[in-house]
Amino acid sequence: MSNFREITPSEFTNTFDMIGKDWALVTAKNGDGCNTMTISWGGLGIMWNKPVAFTFIRPQRFTYGLVENENYFTISFYDEKYRKALQFCGSKSGRDYDKAKECGLTPVYDEDAPYFEEAKLVLVCKKLYAQDLTEESVIAKDETAPFYNGDDYHKMYISEIVKVLEKK
Numbered sequence: 063m064s065n066f067r068e069i070t071p072s073e074f075t076n077t078f079d080m081i082g083k084d085w086a087l088v089t090a091k092n093g094d095g096c097n098t099m100t101i102s103w104g105g106l107g108i109m110w111n112k113p114v115a116f117t118f119i120r121p122q123r124f125t126y127g128l129v130e131n132e133n134y135f136t137i138s139f140y141d142e143k144y145r146k147a148l149q150f151c152g153s154k155s156g157r158d159y160d161k162a163k164e165c166g167l168t169p170v171y172d173e174d175a176p177y178f179e180e181a182k183l184v185l186v187c188k189k190l191y192a193q194d195l196t197e198e199s200v201i202a203k204d205e206t207a208p209f210y211n212g213d214d215y216h217k218m219y220i221s222e223i224v225k226v227l228e229k230k
Contacts (some may be wrong), residue, residue, distance in 0.1 A: 064170075065179065066227040071113035073226070085148045088117060089127035089176050090135040096169055096176035098161055099125040101137070102150030103216075106185075106223070113223040115187050117195070118216035124156040129219065134174035134188050136180035147180075182229045187221035194218075200219070 089098040105116040115137055119126045129135050140148060147165035154161065162169050168179035177184045195215040199207050 065230055066184065067230050069224050069226050069228050084139045085145070086142070086150075086176070087138050087181075088119065088125060088129065088135055089138065089149065089178070090125060090132050091176060092156070095160075096162070096171075097125050097128055097156035098167075098178075099123055099156070100148045102152075104137075109220060110216050112190075114176060114190070115185055115221050115223055117187070117219045117221060119219070120214055120216050124146055126217065129189075132175070132189075132222075134186060135221070136172070136175045136177040136208055137185040137187060138177045139183045140180060141182055143165050144180060157200070172227075174224070177227070181227075184225075184227040185223050186225035186227070187219075188224045189221050191220040192217055202216055219221075 086101050086104075087098045089096050098222075099119070101117065101119075103118045107114060107116070117129075117135075117137065119129060135176055142166075144225075147167060152166055153162050154164070161167070162178065169176050172181050172184075174188070175186055193223050194217050197210070197215065
């Protein structure tokens with residue numbers, strides 16, 4: 063029996079406080095397993111009359127290739143006691159580590175995408191749109207320059223939030 067209950071996106075509150083304040087994990091399938099990475103940039107809102115998540119991933123990240131190859135991924139949020147695990151997931155590569163095993167996270171497989179039992183909230187996301195960020199697109203170069211070194215710009219994904227799972 064699952065420790066989560068599904069709620070509708072309209073029941074999901076405090077959306078603007080979540081990404082950036084509470085660190086999150088983006089998780090995607092990797093063959094029969096999964097890989098995850100920490101995110102602290104992004105947003106939640108409405109686009110094309112759908113609840114959406116805006117997610118940004120650098121192409122150099124191992125998880126980037128997994129998200130590129132899958133139609134679904136999850137964004138999951140955690141209590142403060144998991145801060146150390148999220149720091150590990152944001153500083154180590156899935157090429158070198160089984161992050162779930164290293165952090166004591168328990169993978170759970172939704173029909174569309176994996177997440178972790180330890181999460182307090184999970185957004186199951188279906189990719190709708192993707193666009194590479196480029197230096198030419200940046201208007202406020204002086205404000206964004208500290209975040210980039212040449213060609214290491216993120217790719218932006220706009221994804222429909224198809225399911226919201228909240229810890230019971």
